[in-house]
Amino acid sequence: MSLPAGVLRGGLLPEPLIFERSTPGRTGADCDPHEVGGPAPDAVLPAALRRDDGLVGLPEVSELDVVRHFTRLSQWNLSAATTLYPLGSCTMKYNPLVNEALVRAPGFADLHPLLPDAWAQGTLELMDRLADFLRTVSGLPAISLQPAAGAHGELTGMKMVRAYHEDRGDPRNRVLIPASAHGTNPASAALCGYTVTELPANQAGILEVATVREHLGPDVAAMMVTNPNTIGLFERDIQAIAEAVHAAGALLYCDGANMNALLGVAKPGDMGADVLQFNLHKTFSTPHGGGGPGAGPVAVSARLEPYLPTPRLVRDADGLRWSEDFPKSIGRVRSFHGNVGILVRAYCYLRALGGDGLVDVTAMAVLNANYVRARLADVLPLAFPTPSLHECVFSDRELEATGVRTLDLAKRLLDYGFFAPTIYFPLVVPGAIMIEPTETESKQTLDEFIAAVRAIVAEADTAPELVKEAPHSTFIGRLDETRAARRPILRWQPAAAK
Amino acid sequence: MSLPAGVLRGGLLPEPLIFERSTPGRTGADCDPHEVGGPAPDAVLPAALRRDDGLVGLPEVSELDVVRHFTRLSQWNLSAATTLYPLGSCTMKYNPLVNEALVRAPGFADLHPLLPDAWAQGTLELMDRLADFLRTVSGLPAISLQPAAGAHGELTGMKMVRAYHEDRGDPRNRVLIPASAHGTNPASAALCGYTVTELPANQAGILEVATVREHLGPDVAAMMVTNPNTIGLFERDIQAIAEAVHAAGALLYCDGANMNALLGVAKPGDMGADVLQFNLHKTFSTPHGGGGPGAGPVAVSARLEPYLPTPRLVRDADGLRWSEDFPKSIGRVRSFHGNVGILVRAYCYLRALGGDGLVDVTAMAVLNANYVRARLADVLPLAFPTPSLHECVFSDRELEATGVRTLDLAKRLLDYGFFAPTIYFPLVVPGAIMIEPTETESKQTLDEFIAAVRAIVAEADTAPELVKEAPHSTFIGRLDETRAARRPILRWQPAAAK
């Protein structure tokens, strides 16, 4: 007998949309509009400017409704706080709970961004120290904390590249990007008006300096490299590449999303980078929030320093203050000073670990990735046999005979209680399975994960349908993405409006 | 094909015991023992007094292990924050989140209980105001906030009863308690050295004054009444009972666990109560914590006032202070001043609602219970047809033919995503099903619950096995309680020790 709808599913509670919980006239939190007197809205706003629909389409629910609704919803997520989340390139490490408590202190949370600088010295000091940390880690002399995420940092960096060349009267229009690059790299370059040339890697997955030289020319403004690249491989020719790029009058952009592999190992500044964005939410452990907020500070070499976004933090006798006095600056890339709440968390993380702790982070991240690699390489083909650092990429080519694809393997992993690796990225690896365990995972957890992958590979032979129809044990079954895109339903609508 | 162990169950993650996650040498949080110097333990503690087992049997896990472990475990609970928890007599109302935030303020949380009174005036003021609220609500002139829970309040109250009689040179030894009383009533009376006489109610579920008179005598120290009683019925003879009890030289103890039904409706002091314990975790919405902490303040009439526990809060020119200067006091019932963290939450609740809000609480609690009662009375027999207040009690006698019992119905309700009502209590109702929705539940939720109960009653006819084998949709199936009691396993043990 099938159970009526609305029933517990394996211990989890179902829940409709918040709008479907509404009752006309109900409210969860309210406010007395008359507290301080003042005129009624219709006395001061002409009817044509007044809202008159009673905010139709917003929910009408009680505080308890809201609490239950979002508590239930939250439980439907797997998350780094509940399981291994080996999403390659995303560095889903443990997010220390203490940082969440610290950032909520009223001294940080209630600070208005336009307060006089003298009244915000605590946060300014923290930002300055964070900038120092990041300068040391990157080996680059100047930094802006303004960008809101990695891609925003890329955009900021590439705007500086453009400003630099234009300033020299040599506005170039092409950017070289390896084919394995993250999609944000070409998209950011394009947003700065550049055309993109894709460069292939060699058989070992490495970009050769010869390839770079081949494509360099006087129209090339910059080369964007990710190092280690998105296959987890260190670009060994990086110094030679930098020289070639510089010799051609171009600049070297380093995508710093993979800095988790480099702490204490190599500094982008030493590699010849002119500009590098950090992904604080990756390397420095701020929670990913289901897709942000992150922070993407951008560090630059001396030659790009004049172009950093304003305002910039400067120190004078009275302490730290914001200055706009940088005539060559590209200007603002967002309002105010950055995702400061994320900067506070990243500072806490850096301060807690210190130099020795950061070195250990990379060492253990590399060990974990190599352990997974070693323990799986006999059942899944590596994309490249080249030594790798903090992540490892496999392909699904040996599963082909079974009909099981990377997507199926990923879905089946959910049944085993793990989030899936990044899949089908980088694009250069067919059926890519990109695993980044991070340094915070224990050997036990890795062993459980390895066992699960091996079991699934075995299942692909013995019970391919089991894998192809996965997931079976999740709160909801495999979702029809095609249907969603064909006839998009992007919002709930009041019944009358439908 | 059955999935390997350790796999997601309907979206929830399994998890072993924390001890089973241990690895020798691992730790989650540490401390440098040498920070301030000082001698090594073996320099100051003789070997015979020193611990030498390296704390065997405690976990050895990382911070991330701990976070995942307890986050996973938490999700296995249904709770008032996730669903209706209609546990009769327990008043599982919404626990406002703001109160949780307020009580954690360092000004409250970090206060040492032996600080000079002048340094704790904030908390003392709060306690004094809370005491005022409770005096008004109970109609009784004096109060102690010291008891830690309802049963502890009962114990405190009955110790005062004993002190009162002994003080008058008339140590009595018997206490009258209705058969429907909560088990803590007889247990508390027994702990004070009293023998208990159980009194039956009449056909309508009401205690008659005649019954009380019949059992009163010079050996009776007190009568303990719950009003409304545990069937949710108001004891209409309460004033006559009080008179009879007092005329016999005995005292009237009121169990205040059901005060949620009386706010603005009737005051125990007006009923003739000499002593009443509050269950703040019930009536005043402090979270139940999976079984506490609660708080059980005890309010008394003028004649019992001298016997209140010490220390007591008194106000003089310098403000509030603790005084032990009450020679007739029964003394302490616990260390320090009570479950102050719970008192803070209850104060917040009372303050937020105010007098008008409290009246509304009871009105809506009574409406909700009567609504459930009215909508279910045709499918489940009421224990008594008498008008009821904040909860309603059904029996399973009409299900008998189907073989489905109260326990089965309760288990099946879990499948429908609700916690179960209180069952088999009060003992006087065969197969009792005791439902207390509380005032914070919406009509929708009640309708869903009503529909579920009705569906189960129908299932009892059409598919009794479905009900008898319930739950089917929970994280774990019906548990074998007999086995647990027969060969009790009460702790994890290191493998070697087993």
Next chain:
Amino acid sequence: MRYTPHTAAEIDVMLRAVGAASVDALLAHVPEGLRQRASLASLPRGIDERALRTELASLAARNRTEALTFLGAGAYPHFIPAAVEQLAGRAEFATAYTPYQPEVSQGTLQATFEFQSAVAALTGMEVANAGMYDGATAAAEAVLMTQRLRPNRPLVLLARALHPHYREVIATYLTGIADIESVEVPYGADGRTVLPAAELLRRASCLVLGYPNVFGVVEDLTRAAAAAHAEDCLLVSATGEALALAALRTPGAAGVDIAIAEGQSLGLPLAYGGPGLGLFASRERFVRSLPGRLVGETVDARGERGYVLTLATREQHIRRERATSNICTNQGLCAVQVVVYLSLLGRRGLANVAERNLRGAHALAERLRGIGTLRFSGPYFNEFVLSIDGARRRWQRALAAGVVAGLPLGDWYPELEDALLLCATELHDAAAMERLAAALANDLPPAASRTEGHS
């Protein structure tokens, strides 16, 4: 080590499995020259949680958040019920990432779908995306979107009364994108933007107006939409104070094409300006030109309703350099927090908070009558410009008394040197307004004001 769990014994076992002699050996392929210079020994050593708490507490104490401020200007102090952060902050929301695997991410997905729905309702528009970095970048993305929709128009028209941060960010985003010129549109005596001539509108992909604008003044979007649409120019409204949308005619009803807003007012703390949240709403017919993520409804294999990321072919991970935006990580958790806030207040609560703001700001303006004068005659919501002689001097003196008397507008608008931009929200009670009035009325030298005890 903090947060890295392995014991020495485990490292040994793992190295054996890897076939490496040491962890260092795993790094051996990194050029020696780089490795030698990579030391982090110059950084301070790590500290434990106790020391970290102490340090952060002392930093927080150096921020003067206890002061009385009347600052708005793009970031608005509002009351946030405790439930908002406690719910949005639940670990399962906070520590997940972009919901690439929808079957185990329905919490984030459904909440984001609800967010999109709530933003559409709030703005009166048909579709909303899952959020952008902030209001200013959302405005820039909107301008770029109008360029995709009206590709052959060389102009974008930006109101001078649009928040300068927004104008600056749009300018930054536009540099390097060939041949687009931005034209500043002046404001009039009422503080509203003077609608540009048809000739300009005809060559522009968009006109961008603040709503309310940076002076707190409510633009007439309906008129602007009519004028713009007559020339096939798109109208973009940019709202810094999203709460205003609960009191004002919606951009949707006014005929706007793209409505963006800064969502910080809706349940996010000031946090020194970030993280905030860019709201981005538009018309159904433009949906394939939208930047940013979108969550859509679908069904699972058993026919159960569920949610997925959708229309991803607009995005960088599929379209790379031809994507509608480069955005990847957005402000997901802020979107969840905003929808929790909007749910908690709901229709009535939000309307009442908005009304409370409007009444309060007007009560404040009334209280300040005589001390200064309203600079602009246009209608306003919770923020207005006060003309007052010696604005900067008085502002400085108020500061010494612990009162931040809004923003001296001269910093942003030289023509408004003697003006203060003042904001009052539901956090400002009558006593606060009195303190401000007293502080502004005071035209004595700062030292004197301090002893007069306004603080």
Next chain:
Amino acid sequence: MRYTPHTAAEIDVMLRAVGAASVDALLAHVPEGLRQRASLASLPRGIDERALRTELASLAARNRTEALTFLGAGAYPHFIPAAVEQLAGRAEFATAYTPYQPEVSQGTLQATFEFQSAVAALTGMEVANAGMYDGATAAAEAVLMTQRLRPNRPLVLLARALHPHYREVIATYLTGIADIESVEVPYGADGRTVLPAAELLRRASCLVLGYPNVFGVVEDLTRAAAAAHAEDCLLVSATGEALALAALRTPGAAGVDIAIAEGQSLGLPLAYGGPGLGLFASRERFVRSLPGRLVGETVDARGERGYVLTLATREQHIRRERATSNICTNQGLCAVQVVVYLSLLGRRGLANVAERNLRGAHALAERLRGIGTLRFSGPYFNEFVLSIDGARRRWQRALAAGVVAGLPLGDWYPELEDALLLCATELHDAAAMERLAAALANDLPPAASRTEGHS
């Protein structure tokens, strides 16, 4: 209304279903006389969340938690990692109740089982219950349990060096229970309890010793157990500072029959003395005499391991007046919080915190040498008694300098009028110790000390 969700329309529909004309009609059976006097109109009206926050903040500000204190004496300041409260505070733990339905309460049940296991390990005992109200009530329950186990013994022996709160609570619990007399056992020059004569032990159901005792001194439980057991008397150890158990020989190893402790030190804030947590551990053979709840392991219908409340026939809801205790609601969430703390620190962390406490207290004693003298020669953990002339006067002066120099013991022990009970934990660094030393060394009148600036 706050927290009550119904709209007027819903109330109407519900009343119709109930068949009542009004909500008031539902209350009509309550005697009119009572109802008329039940008004709560004298109470203040409710306030909103914003006003509540303001009020509570101003109350909290009147507590001087910023002061430097060396108070222990039954409540101990320790560092609590942020994860502890965040995890134990999760709504699913906090808002559930006693796990009467184990199938949907496995979170609470497994955590409680882990708590019982951890307490057994910490105390070295065989079984532990799910927790009692606090250390003092746990001690009282232990004494009552020894009376159940040794029913014909008219005495209970309580060390004078047992915390006075514990002695008082035991006394309260014993009143009315016929013919049990409690006898106070004195302490010696080393601060340890002088073991009672065999003649007394023979007539007693138990001997109760503090471990460490109220002076911080470590009793020799092994010797006490031997003496007590020789006369078939049970030994109860009562630990106020549970952290000491990580450094001291366990009660289990020493041969104790019932080990109780106050668990506050293990992850619970001071909270002005509550909620704390009574730990209660004993021997397997006594399990059916234990008070309080017990969680046991079992299996479900499919054979999966799970946990349930067990051996409930000891409890009041089944056995009523014959129950082993009247306890019902206990301190469940505190038990979860303690097991989170113990898990986070684990074997090494806990041993190190304990060692840090021991070293710190001894360093402090060393620092105070010359200013005062150690009153007792017995070994101690993180608390000791300092003899110092003019103890109360100096204590008062220190107070004026913002330092609470422990507890003047004269309040509790008239014979110790010139003694202070001082405690140092991992929260007291060298600078704090210096401040205490300076404050205590100061024997000038209070006014002077204030200007000397020790604060």
